Amino acid sequence: MTSPVTAAPPNASPGEPPPGAARVLAALDAVRDPELDEPITSLGFVTSCHVSAAGDAQVRLRLPTYFCAPNFAFLMVADAYDAVTALPGVRRAEVVLEDHFASDAINSGVAARAGFVRAFDGEAVSELGGLRADFLRKAVMAGTDQVCRPLLAAGATPGGLAAMTLGDVADSRPLRRLRERRAELGLPAGDDAPLLIDPATGAAVGTDALPLHLRKAQLTRTSLEANGSICRGMLKVRYDTPGQGEEEQ
Amino acid sequence: MGEKHPGKFIYNTRFDPRDGEAGLEELRRNVERFGSKGLKLYTAEWNKGSRGYKLTDPEAYTFLSAAQDLGIKNIHVHKGPTIWPLDKDAFDVADVDHAATDFPNLNFIVEHVGLPRIEDFCFMATQEPNVYAGLAVVIGGLMHARPKFFAKVMGELLFWVGEDKMLFGSDYAIWEPKWQVEGFVDWEMPDDPEFSDYPRLGTDGKKKIMGLNAAALYGIDVPAEHRLGRPGAHEVLGGLPEEHAASGA
Numbered sequence: 001m002t003s004p005v006t007a008a009p010p011n012a013s014p015g016e017p018p019p020g021a022a023r024v025l026a027a028l029d030a031v032r033d034p035e036l037d038e039p040i041t042s043l044g045f046v047t048s049c050h051v052s053a054a055g056d057a058q059v060r061l062r063l064p065t066y067f068c069a070p071n072f073a074f075l076m077v078a079d080a081y082d083a084v085t086a087l088p089g090v091r092r093a094e095v096v097l098e099d100h101f102a103s104d105a106i107n108s109g110v111a112a113r114a115g116f117v118r119a120f121d122g123e124a125v126s127e128l129g130g131l132r133a134d135f136l137r138k139a140v141m142a143g144t145d146q147v148c149r150p151l152l153a154a155g156a157t158p159g160g161l162a163a164m165t166l167g168d169v170a171d172s173r174p175l176r177r178l179r180e181r182r183a184e185l186g187l188p189a190g191d192d193a194p195l196l197i198d199p200a201t202g203a204a205v206g207t208d209a210l211p212l213h214l215r216k217a218q219l220t221r222t223s224l225e226a227n228g229s230i231c232r233g234m235l236k237v238r239y240d241t242p243g244q245g246e247e248e249q
Numbered sequence: 250m251g252e253k254h255p256g257k258f259i260y261n262t263r264f265d266p267r268d269g270e271a272g273l274e275e276l277r278r279n280v281e282r283f284g285s286k287g288l289k290l291y292t293a294e295w296n297k298g299s300r301g302y303k304l305t306d307p308e309a310y311t312f313l314s315a316a317q318d319l320g321i322k323n324i325h326v327h328k329g330p331t332i333w334p335l336d337k338d339a340f341d342v343a344d345v346d347h348a349a350t351d352f353p354n355l356n357f358i359v360e361h362v363g364l365p366r367i368e369d370f371c372f373m374a375t376q377e378p379n380v381y382a383g384l385a386v387v388i389g390g391l392m393h394a395r396p397k398f399f400a401k402v403m404g405e406l407l408f409w410v411g412e413d414k415m416l417f418g419s420d421y422a423i424w425e426p427k428w429q430v431e432g433f434v435d436w437e438m439p440d441d442p443e444f445s446d447y448p449r450l451g452t453d454g455k456k457k458i459m460g461l462n463a464a465a466l467y468g469i470d471v472p473a474e475h476r477l478g479r480p481g482a483h484e485v486l487g488g489l490p491e492e493h494a495a496s497g498a
Contacts (some may be wrong), residue, residue: 138368139370192465216372216410218405219367219368219370219371219372219405219409222367222368222401222402222405223365223366223368223405225369225398226365226367226395226398226401226402227365229395229398230365230395230398233394233395
């Protein structure tokens with residue numbers, strides 16, 4: 001039995017009607033696997049999601065293996081907890097990670113708002129902000145490939161890409177995602193920002209450096225998508241029911 | 250088994266830099282007994298309260314230096330999925346980068362190419378002439394189970410690392426090599442636009458990956474009928490590992 005994450009949300013608003021399960025699920029769409037850069041919902045990581053008439057939300061999460069990296073698992077449980085408690089009408093949130101070797105430490109650590117180091121007393125020495133930023137930078141690189149590949153296929157030249165701004169690109173889901181990830185890292189993400197930047201420094205990528213940059217973007221996307229496909233495959237073998245909001249790929 | 254079939258096996262050995270003087274002594278005994286030219290390291294292994302080490306630790310440099318003096322040429326480093334240390338990225342290949350620069354006469358074969366983070370491995374390997382890609386798990390785990398992903402990973406490795414620096418590995422004991430060997434001999438890059446900008450792998454390239462590259466690293470005399478039938482091939486095949494590393498740069 002895993003110990004659940006339960007705590008009164010900081011922003012409990014008396015009188016607000018409780019959100020439906022669909023609303024909670026929509027809030028969980030904003031929680032991503034930091035490594036795969038995909039929502040935990042579409043990945044199939046949400047086992048169940050309920051809200052009682054009194055506003056008590058209960059979310060159960062699952063992962064592809066018993067041994068999935070505990071640092072990433074911790075971030076997902078903590079983010080899910082934050083997303084659910086932020087919903088108006090939620091009186092109490094309970095987020096439970098099931099079937100994981102570190103379920104107890106993660107669930108009780110998140111419930112106590114303890115942070116990663118305290119949750120894994122003696123086994124970890126640093127918090128996870130740096131890890132998250134590393135993977136956001138990878139997401140920016142992968143997103144660059146998603147946005148640029150169609151442009152190149154449509155005849156854009158590397159020199160042309162180097163001169164483009166984000167505002168020059170037609171709106172699309174990958175473009176919005178790329179902007180969001182850049183903004184999360186504090187990198188320029190407005191219409192006048194260069195389309196191609198170094199995700200470590202934010203500096204524009206010049207024409208000379210561009211072929212290598214695009215090749216790196218492609219490699220990063222390949223790696224990310226491949227990992228996603230492996231995780232989906234393992235989840236499917238582990239659980240024979242689809243997750244809430246799971247999307248086939 | 251090796252004693253029953255003299256001359257048919259090449260023994261690699263190991264060390265753990267946290268074993269101190271006793272570990273150095275054991276390394277000397279092993280090299281003397283087995284005539285080893287290579288060793289396998291697990292940097293994420295736990296040992297006496299330590300949750301892993303880096304190749305750049307001073308103790309590791311002491312051991313690498315001692316191994317080099319004993320005639321070791323090839324350092325196989327396991328960089329693949331592990332759980333601990335909890336807050337570190339156990340797939341991190343940055344330590345190989347530094348060690349490969351500081352020990353230019355040693356060859357570093359990164360086993361499992363840092364999966365699932367092949368992008369980090371590729372960026373690093375492309376800058377270091379003495380870093381090689383070990384394909385254990387890549388072929389066995391992906392070729393049949395995830396053919397599209399396998400083709401992309403191979404395409405990226407062929408582009409960044411190149412067919413002169415990729416080594417077959419069978420993961421013998423997890424599974425047997427026959428189906429992997431036969432499958433890889435028959436494998437071809439898919440003829441699909443999605444894979445159009447990846448290098449192709451021909452018969453010569455497959456011969457290198459299946460054995461000629463390893464033969465060069467280990468100084469194995471390749472029978473004439475198995476060598477590549479083109480001019481200049483003998484320079485790669487007959488040379489010492491250092492020469493090979495230099496010519497492959």
